[in-house]
Amino acid sequence: MKIAVIGTGYVGLVTGTCLAETGNEVICVDIDAAKVEKMRNGEVPIYEPHLDVLFERNINAKRLSFTTSLEEGLNHGEIIFLALPTPEDEDGSADLSYVLNVSEEIGKLIKEYKVIVDKSTVPVGTAEKVQQIIAKNAQCDFDVVSNPEFLREGFAVDDFLKPERIVIGSSSERATALMKKLYNPFVRSGNPIIIMDEKSAELTKYAANSFLATKITFMNEIANYCEKVGADVDMVRAGMGTDSRIGKRFLFPGIGYGGSCFPKDVKALQKAGKNEGYDFKILNSVIEINAAQKTVLLPKIESYFENNLKGKTIAVWGLAFKPETDDIREAPSIDLMEALLEKGATLQVFDPEAMPNIEKRFGDKLKYSKSMYDAVENADALLICTEWSIFRTPDFKKLKDSLSRQVIFDGRNLYNTTDIEAEGFSYFSIGRRDVKL
Numbered sequence: 084m085k086i087a088v089i090g091t092g093y094v095g096l097v098t099g100t101c102l103a104e105t106g107n108e109v110i111c112v113d114i115d116a117a118k119v120e121k122m123r124n125g126e127v128p129i130y131e132p133h134l135d136v137l138f139e140r141n142i143n144a145k146r147l148s149f150t151t152s153l154e155e156g157l158n159h160g161e162i163i164f165l166a167l168p169t170p171e172d173e174d175g176s177a178d179l180s181y182v183l184n185v186s187e188e189i190g191k192l193i194k195e196y197k198v199i200v201d202k203s204t205v206p207v208g209t210a211e212k213v214q215q216i217i218a219k220n221a222q223c224d225f226d227v228v229s230n231p232e233f234l235r236e237g238f239a240v241d242d243f244l245k246p247e248r249i250v251i252g253s254s255s256e257r258a259t260a261l262m263k264k265l266y267n268p269f270v271r272s273g274n275p276i277i278i279m280d281e282k283s284a285e286l287t288k289y290a291a292n293s294f295l296a297t298k299i300t301f302m303n304e305i306a307n308y309c310e311k312v313g314a315d316v317d318m319v320r321a322g323m324g325t326d327s328r329i330g331k332r333f334l335f336p337g338i339g340y341g342g343s344c345f346p347k348d349v350k351a352l353q354k355a356g357k358n359e360g361y362d363f364k365i366l367n368s369v370i371e372i373n374a375a376q377k378t379v380l381l382p383k384i385e386s387y388f389e390n391n392l393k394g395k396t397i398a399v400w401g402l403a404f405k406p407e408t409d410d411i412r413e414a415p416s417i418d419l420m421e422a423l424l425e426k427g428a429t430l431q432v433f434d435p436e437a438m439p440n441i442e443k444r445f446g447d448k449l450k451y452s453k454s455m456y457d458a459v460e461n462a463d464a465l466l467i468c469t470e471w472s473i474f475r476t477p478d479f480k481k482l483k484d485s486l487s488r489q490v491i492f493d494g495r496n497l498y499n500t501t502d503i504e505a506e507g508f509s510y511f512s513i514g515r516r517d518v519k520l
């Protein structure tokens with residue numbers, strides 16, 4: 084089938100590449116000319132495991148191409164995916180300007196039947212708005228479909244190629260049939276394509292993200308309470324998660340959720356509720372708790388250094404909002420580092436992939452290290468913000484020799500408290516006993 088994908092961020096790039104992988108002819112449109120040029124030269128603009136192989140294969144097979152021209156994309160595709168940003172607006176709501184402005188252009192440019200597929204995360208009622216905006220100018224038939232995307236950064240290719248479900252909000256039989264044909268190759272036996280109305284599809288995305296953010300936040304509260312009463316959140320997590328009604332995933336406490344989706348989507352649902360006179364009390368709490376959780380280690384760090392961080396050097400391992408990505412949007416590391424800089428600490432930082440993005444944001448405020456061991460050289464403490472695999476089994480002897488004080492503040496509970504105590508470190512983590520040597 085002939086596909087156009089408008090917007091080549093995470094979602095657009097993965098959607099375009101994976102649809103080409105199943106034999107479709109895909110053209111990706113982006114207004115960022117420099118990015119388009121890079122992609123034409125075979126360069127993947129983001130770090131995402133396994134994407135490079137598929138990307139190269141499909142460019143070489145001439146199934147995947149790039150342009151800055153919306154018109155060219157629209158002329159090529161029968162199915163047009165909108166994978167445009169819907170960032171947080173000043174009042175917390177989703178900024179729909181990208182989606183609506185492109186829709187206006189689509190109305191003026193389409194000449195024959197198209198299915199416009201909204202893959203961006205958008206509030207309930209957006210498909211209807213898009214339909215109306217396109218209809219103002221369109222000289223031909225078209226349908227608008229809502230098809231929210233559930234991929235996770237770091238696992239995006241796998242999530243797209245083997246989705247647990249595909250949600251399609253559509254009230255047109257013609258569009259539904261085309262979408263089913265497009266997605267059939269991705270549906271493994273038992274994993275459904277769920278067809279529903281557009282509004283329900285739009286809300287499904289916000290409900291799923293808000294539920295997951297709430298699940299994490301609940302565990303963060305349990306972890307904070309564990310510290311008050313001397314319980315161990317790892318034990319509680321194991322005890323709870325084995326109940327299949329609860330499930331083991333997304334129960335990991337830490338220094339809060341971040342990323343380009345959970346923070347903005349929870350706020351957007353809260354604001355959308357308010358607009359309808361509905362107060363999402365649970366989401367109000369989730370937002371408040373998560374904001375506080377991002378700096379939950381700060382009092383422990385301050386207390387360890389007797390409330391004087393001036394002149395102290397802290398090594399920071401992990402800057403991305405989670406492992407296997409270079410994305411730093413809403414990363415808890417940012418809040419924590421800003422707070423530590425404010426208190427006068429010097430920070431020597433390392434992340435396997437996110438260093439360029441962090442450097443763009445912090446400039447010369449941080450010292451950028453070449454490796455995880457360079458970062459700890461002569462530092463007074465180690466702070467872990469992201470659970471990259473390489474941080475899980477460090478050379479503890481080397482670590483001990485490099486640090487001027489043997490203390491680790493771990494925002495992701497990477498190590499067993501007893502083991503680390505035996506290695507000779509003071510160790511402060513989330514929801515478990517503190518080790519003070």
Ligand SMILES: NC(=O)c1ccc[n+]([C@@H]2O[C@H](COP(=O)([O-])OP(=O)(O)OC[C@H]3O[C@@H](n4cnc5c(N)ncnc54)[C@H](O)[C@@H]3O)[C@@H](O)[C@H]2O)c1
Binds near residue numbers: 092094343
């Ligand atoms: N990142 C994720 O993991 C993820 C997962 C599921 C859903 N989503 C949702 O998908 C949407 C896109 O997210 P993203 O992270 O891929 O976005 P992004 O911000 O990474 O990228 C958006 C891209 O759109 C381009 N763009 C902007 N205006 C354009 C225009 N007028 N024409 C063509 N291109 C234009 C930008 O140059 C950029 O390359 C958002 O609604 C997001 O909430 C994201």
Ligand SMILES: O=c1ccn([C@@H]2O[C@H](COP(=O)(O)OP(=O)(O)O[C@H]3O[C@H](CO)[C@@H](O)[C@H](O)[C@H]3O)[C@@H](O)[C@H]2O)c(=O)[nH]1
Binds near residue numbers: 204334
């Ligand atoms: O047990 C857990 C699981 C996750 N997190 C944090 O939660 C955030 C989000 O993690 P994850 O969901 O893995 O990353 P995203 O790539 O942001 O994916 C989410 O957001 C996407 C964009 O909407 C959706 O498509 C995905 O389904 C949804 O998982 C990160 O900061 C994680 O550190 C925890 O603190 N504890």
